[in-house]
Amino acid sequence: MLLSRSVRALTAAAAAAVMLTACGSGGDEGGAGDGGNVTLNVNLFGNFGYEELYKEYEKANPNVKIKQSTAAYNDHHRNLATHLATNSGAGDIEAVDTGFIAQMRDVGKQFTDLGTERQSEYLPWKWQASLTKDGQQIGYGTDVGGLAICYRRDLFQKAGLPTERDKVSASWAGGWDKYIEQGQKYTAKAPAGTAFFDGAGALYNAVIGQAPVGFYSEDNTVVVGSNPEVRKAWDLVVRAVQSDLSAKLLESSPEWNNGFAKGQFATIACPAWMMAKIKDQSKNAAGKWDVAAVPGGGGNWGGSYLTVPKQGKHVQEAKKLAAWLTAPEQQAKVFTSKGLLPSIPALYEKPEIAEYKDPFFNDAPVGKIFTTAAKELKPQYQGPRTGDIQTTIRDGLVRIEQGKQSSDESWQQTVSDVERLAK
Amino acid sequence: MAIPALTARRARLNRLDTKGSPYLYVLPFFLLFGAFGLFPLIYTGYVSFNDWDLLDAGAHEWVGLANYRELVQDPYFWNALGNTLSIWVLSTVPQLLVALWIAHLLNHKLRARTSLRMGVLLPNITSIVAVTIVFTQLFGRDFGMVNWLLGVVGLGPIDWQADTWSSHLAISIIVAWRWTGYNALIYLASMQAVPHDLYEAAELDGASSAQQFWKITVPMLRPTIIFTAVISTIGGLQIIAEPLLFAGSSTPTGGSDRQFQTAALFMYEQGFREFRFGYASAVAWTLCLVIALFAIVNYLITRRIANDEE
Numbered sequence: 249m250l251l252s253r254s255v256r257a258l259t260a261a262a263a264a265a266v267m268l269t270a271c272g273s274g275g276d277e278g279g280a281g282d283g284g285n286v287t288l289n290v291n292l293f294g295n296f297g298y299e300e301l302y303k304e305y306e307k308a309n310p311n312v313k314i315k316q317s318t319a320a321y322n323d324h325h326r327n328l329a330t331h332l333a334t335n336s337g338a339g340d341i342e343a344v345d346t347g348f349i350a351q352m353r354d355v356g357k358q359f360t361d362l363g364t365e366r367q368s369e370y371l372p373w374k375w376q377a378s379l380t381k382d383g384q385q386i387g388y389g390t391d392v393g394g395l396a397i398c399y400r401r402d403l404f405q406k407a408g409l410p411t412e413r414d415k416v417s418a419s420w421a422g423g424w425d426k427y428i429e430q431g432q433k434y435t436a437k438a439p440a441g442t443a444f445f446d447g448a449g450a451l452y453n454a455v456i457g458q459a460p461v462g463f464y465s466e467d468n469t470v471v472v473g474s475n476p477e478v479r480k481a482w483d484l485v486v487r488a489v490q491s492d493l494s495a496k497l498l499e500s501s502p503e504w505n506n507g508f509a510k511g512q513f514a515t516i517a518c519p520a521w522m523m524a525k526i527k528d529q530s531k532n533a534a535g536k537w538d539v540a541a542v543p544g545g546g547g548n549w550g551g552s553y554l555t556v557p558k559q560g561k562h563v564q565e566a567k568k569l570a571a572w573l574t575a576p577e578q579q580a581k582v583f584t585s586k587g588l589l590p591s592i593p594a595l596y597e598k599p600e601i602a603e604y605k606d607p608f609f610n611d612a613p614v615g616k617i618f619t620t621a622a623k624e625l626k627p628q629y630q631g632p633r634t635g636d637i638q639t640t641i642r643d644g645l646v647r648i649e650q651g652k653q654s655s656d657e658s659w660q661q662t663v664s665d666v667e668r669l670a671k
Numbered sequence: 672m673a674i675p676a677l678t679a680r681r682a683r684l685n686r687l688d689t690k691g692s693p694y695l696y697v698l699p700f701f702l703l704f705g706a707f708g709l710f711p712l713i714y715t716g717y718v719s720f721n722d723w724d725l726l727d728a729g730a731h732e733w734v735g736l737a738n739y740r741e742l743v744q745d746p747y748f749w750n751a752l753g754n755t756l757s758i759w760v761l762s763t764v765p766q767l768l769v770a771l772w773i774a775h776l777l778n779h780k781l782r783a784r785t786s787l788r789m790g791v792l793l794p795n796i797t798s799i800v801a802v803t804i805v806f807t808q809l810f811g812r813d814f815g816m817v818n819w820l821l822g823v824v825g826l827g828p829i830d831w832q833a834d835t836w837s838s839h840l841a842i843s844i845i846v847a848w849r850w851t852g853y854n855a856l857i858y859l860a861s862m863q864a865v866p867h868d869l870y871e872a873a874e875l876d877g878a879s880s881a882q883q884f885w886k887i888t889v890p891m892l893r894p895t896i897i898f899t900a901v902i903s904t905i906g907g908l909q910i911i912a913e914p915l916l917f918a919g920s921s922t923p924t925g926g927s928d929r930q931f932q933t934a935a936l937f938m939y940e941q942g943f944r945e946f947r948f949g950y951a952s953a954v955a956w957t958l959c960l961v962i963a964l965f966a967i968v969n970y971l972i973t974r975r976i977a978n979d980e981e
Contacts, residue, residue: 321921322921326943326944329726330943332726333725333726333946355726441813498919499920500920501919501920502807502808502919503813506811506813506814510814639922643922643927646927647927647928650927651833652833652834652927652928661928
């Protein structure tokens, strides 16, 4: 009884995850087809902007049907790991984020080797991060994050701050301290019910994303407790929280989504993929958003891979589709439709990308902003538990946001929680 | 001569039929229970004595009682167990009292009685996920209806997820919402089995409605009350979906400081986030024993309470 009940509860929880975040999947069931037909299941998190591409691919390959499922970030990776462990249930194609790629790399034998043919196309560090110790490539890179700050022009105006993007970029060009200063100015005259940024966890990810070394040293040792950059970023975010700049929303939670619609925050740390989320969640604010440079310059947060688990029934077809979805032409399309920044540097020089302006973001030159960011980007080494360490640090910062603990208390607990994770 | 032999054979068959076929009838249950109940239970027991990495294709190594030793020293386990007990008490006690009261009301002659009786079961057949999502919105910090109502009567908004007491209260309400009607129907069924002449006699003696309820209904319901108390204990100590979804962030730690992580959720975290299959199995078995213990204690207590009232 104990087991059957918990299994039922788990199923419910998994169903919940799908329900919570399923953002318009492809829709058509694979169904009974003619002989030779294959249905490929593509499991993603967030918005990869592939819906239109599927139609194109299905047209060119009439024997292929594509079925997409989308889950929340943490759920998605937990599900994938479980399916790998039990050797059943994984999709034909599974997306993996930067925060989890090292964990998957460690169990590389579960994935199809994608070969070395496309190595020369990719940013070297992007290619390297999904390469196992014995040289097996487990994932085609989709996008890289880069970093910028997206901000609401209308809210800035109401708070008496400059709204023009060059002036905004200049106002915090001196680094995150200046960003906090601007935040304090904003808060002094802020429209009621709005804060300067969305939540401590998200801001932290951006700040630590600029450090040369993050949570791991290159020999896979967790350095959260000893790397001064980790603590420096922590102190900075704590200062921002204590200056009352945070809307105290958890990234990707229903409340956070709601916060976009209600305009609860004026700025958000903005890797390129965040633009897709902003477009999805604040449809009512088209043209009010704009994009400015990130304080301090450079940095990366996120970016993903498409992997082909070995347990799939149609490994060859899946490999073909994954290669097609991540090919330069498709990466270019996804950039102009959803803003996901390509991981193929040759594209950065193409005018349709480098000169692309996004009307949703008040015609901001997102092409120029993000290709510049990508070129300046100094990659940071990611270890197996990076994704979970991010969550643990976020929880530590949330404890401060909620007034449950002081910065030092929370830091100590966070470090010991991270040590426990990495054990 | 042929006839007695035939009769004897028939009698033998008959005997076999009466003796054997009941076992045949209950066999499907035991087969299913064996496959989906007993086997997993025993297998989990075996896994709990191993250091078992779920992610690494199930690589494992026998470690004896090490997982259990670690468990009793793990503050996060005790924290989760404490949360579980708190949520269980907060949800079960009011739930059963209210269910008794609702059953009492439904036992009267009412208009649209059948619809009302069916109605109390509705929360139970609604998907647990849907219920939790709706309630999590109601308990939202910035735009939740509960905080809005509190604001109307001049009380400050509450960040329901942030504190231990508020999160436990909110989760208990979600649990109680789902199970109160279910228990009410069980009470109602056994209330209807109470002989009517008892009430008539009580009425003749001038007993009030409340007296009838406490002196006749409740004592007559004793076995049912014990049953619901035990069942609610088993269910209440295994709460997992509500706290997982209530967190809003799809992390199984039950809030920023594990303030509403239940034991079942802790087990899930260890198994499916840490991929420590052996440790999670040790949690499962410990939880199973704790539940058995509580069910027994509960049985003894409720039996005594019901006895006192007789």
